[in-house]
Amino acid sequence: MRMSTKPNTPKGMRDFLPHDVMRRNHIMGIMKTQFERFGFLPIETPAMERRELLLGKYGDEGDRLVFKVLNTGEKVKKADLEALKNGELSRFGNSLSDKAMRYDLTVPFARFVVQHQNELSLPFKRYQMQPVWRADRPQHGRFQEFTQCDVDAIGSDSLLLELEYIQMADAIFEDLKLSGCTLRINHRKVLEAIARLASAGTETTRFFAILDKLDKVGWDEVKRLLLDEEYNIDIIDSIQNVLADKNTADQLDALKKLIGSSTDVEGPLQDLGLLFSNLEQLNSTKVIFDWTLARGLNYYTGTIFEISAPKQVSVGSIGAGGRYDNLTEVFGMKDMSGIGISFGLDRIELVLSELDLFPSSLYTSVDVLVVNFSMELMKALFPYIGELRKQGKRVFVYPSPSKLKKQLGLANQLHIPHALIMGEQEWKDQSCTLKDLRTGEQSTILLGDLTKYSWF
């Protein structure tokens, strides 16, 4: 039973101590409030999905990062040893595993919509804040377990949702006191038109994949890669030149002249125009059009957006999303247009920590420490402590009698602002001392007046 080494969490996974949980709850609380103000309802899905439901949805790289859960009992006898011998490790793993860990919240949501279609009213707006797991190599700021906060609205293709999403993101950042975020917008149809213009064929996914590397590798490398795949770089250059130093309206006009001849790009350009002409009253977020934004995932078909933290913090994207026309098609349900955004809780926490934006009151989670001199006195105090708790006060009763200094030391470590002290003499007087541990001020209060006392 005894373990030889000091126990710890698995690599890439973390414990959250009280102050971590308080920070995370602060962020999720603000998100939840705004999600609900915009009419979204909460759902949750299981940590595990059927393995065959997840695999094949995230590309080859994604498939490799999905955690598979080992079958229990006799079922492991079905191990495909032939596959193991041939080095087909994925097939070997599949023979041992019927379930896999949630990799994101989007595929489970698509499954959810199809499974519960008869119980949902459309348009359906849901939010979901749950951990996901990826067998990524652990490194700074990248974890194998992290929390996504997803908001999706399905059953409507109205541009009003795009507008509300931008307002909602802005409201969240305002409540978090996080100013200086940038929300970049593009449209897959516009990008597709550009890709077609720059290529001989109609294959656009490679173009998106290369463009998606821009943030990481820079323009020179992106152009080299596009050239390698025989894309016409002159077109790219001319777009860059034409759009440089223009405001958004002019950029969209210029683009229309360049690619407007392409079918089905007129509507999308008009939509982008409409979006940008209705973006007044944002408080914390700058919204810009960025024709180079590609987004890695394949299911987007309309507007796409990505939110970056203020430049002084180097964590990259803290939220991203877009519109999709066929999220549920893979599960046999067609024509279900929707729009979604996913906020990264862990990265937002990092940003707020680096910018010191958490309110210090966050860490006060106990209002008063009751100093314990004897079990008898504590029992005498119980009814009064009960009243304080009924009133909503968070009361930490020091469990056993010990030195005052030691007890106040704990109050200090836990950021508890008040101590309630009652000795024998005070009990006889039916009074107690309430000490403000921040200022050192002391008041003598009758026990009967405790709940009437104004504490702060």
Added chain:
Amino acid sequence: MRMSTKPNTPKGMRDFLPHDVMRRNHIMGIMKTQFERFGFLPIETPAMERRELLLGKYGDEGDRLVFKVLNTGEKVKKADLEALKNGELSRFGNSLSDKAMRYDLTVPFARFVVQHQNELSLPFKRYQMQPVWRADRPQHGRFQEFTQCDVDAIGSDSLLLELEYIQMADAIFEDLKLSGCTLRINHRKVLEAIARLASAGTETTRFFAILDKLDKVGWDEVKRLLLDEEYNIDIIDSIQNVLADKNTADQLDALKKLIGSSTDVEGPLQDLGLLFSNLEQLNSTKVIFDWTLARGLNYYTGTIFEISAPKQVSVGSIGAGGRYDNLTEVFGMKDMSGIGISFGLDRIELVLSELDLFPSSLYTSVDVLVVNFSMELMKALFPYIGELRKQGKRVFVYPSPSKLKKQLGLANQLHIPHALIMGEQEWKDQSCTLKDLRTGEQSTILLGDLTKYSWF
């Protein structure tokens, strides 16, 4: 990519639809509030632990129910095929798996305390509400994924904690409007003394294990099993007779006469007496002494308790816990006394559902539906909608223009109590109609007065 069958959750795992999440949040919200009023702080641990940390902690049966996570990449090459061939399936599984899924919150908490001992101040009081996973055979009311709500206080052996735990459980049930719960208390040392009295040897675990079946199999079968293992049934009978129809104080006195000669049972009996003499002012919970309560888990060393739902609901225990002296010893940290209780969220949800104790207001998660007649009118309304949201109102804007009846139908399905309706003429008058969908009442309000209007 297309799946042939309708997609669904894995067996034994559940989706939570909005009304499910609201019910669960209602319960967890009340628990969280009370946990914090009693001075507990939140922590979270990862869904996965190192496999060797979990195995061996829950008995053989528990080990079989732990979900193991398949190693990724090349690591599966280390499969112990010899073990597979010999039918040592557990060893085979272990060779493929370094991580396992959280099986309860107690072992991870013990690991947490040891790992973070330098960051924690003692006494440390934590709460933790997270899902756990068990490869149990799915059946009615038993799931492979369910949520535990654990509260533990370590670093103190004070009986004051027992008293606070009982008060806290009572406060939670009172807030949940759940009356009629019974909290049974026993003491492991008392039970050990009885076991020793009834047996030749000093081996007590078998005695506990048999007694633990009492709820399921009844007295006759328990006695048969005890006889089989050569326990002295006369002792058991005489205890039963002596304790029958007595109040708790008399029961404890009678027990003292019977087993008081046993070493180290005097203190425990005194503790129980102290506990019962301080249980005034409970509102929703009946507390009784039950010498037959054994609790399955081995780590308890002091008081043990178990809470049953009101008799008319047949779900068994909805919470249980006890005191332990050596929870962290297995991880190399000695003499860390503590006390813990675990509430079962899923069972409490079941009880409240069966007794119809959820407030109906719970299901109203949107305050007003904004009817959409045209995109232009919606854009005109945006600033007013923004004000309502700033005020805290939860506003669902119908995303695209459609028939009034269809839009109000959605409001009805989502239990939205109000509709905000504005047509062309009203826009010209700078007014709108606010309809109470519960009563049918309509009011015409100037847009500028919307946020001043008293809605309920």
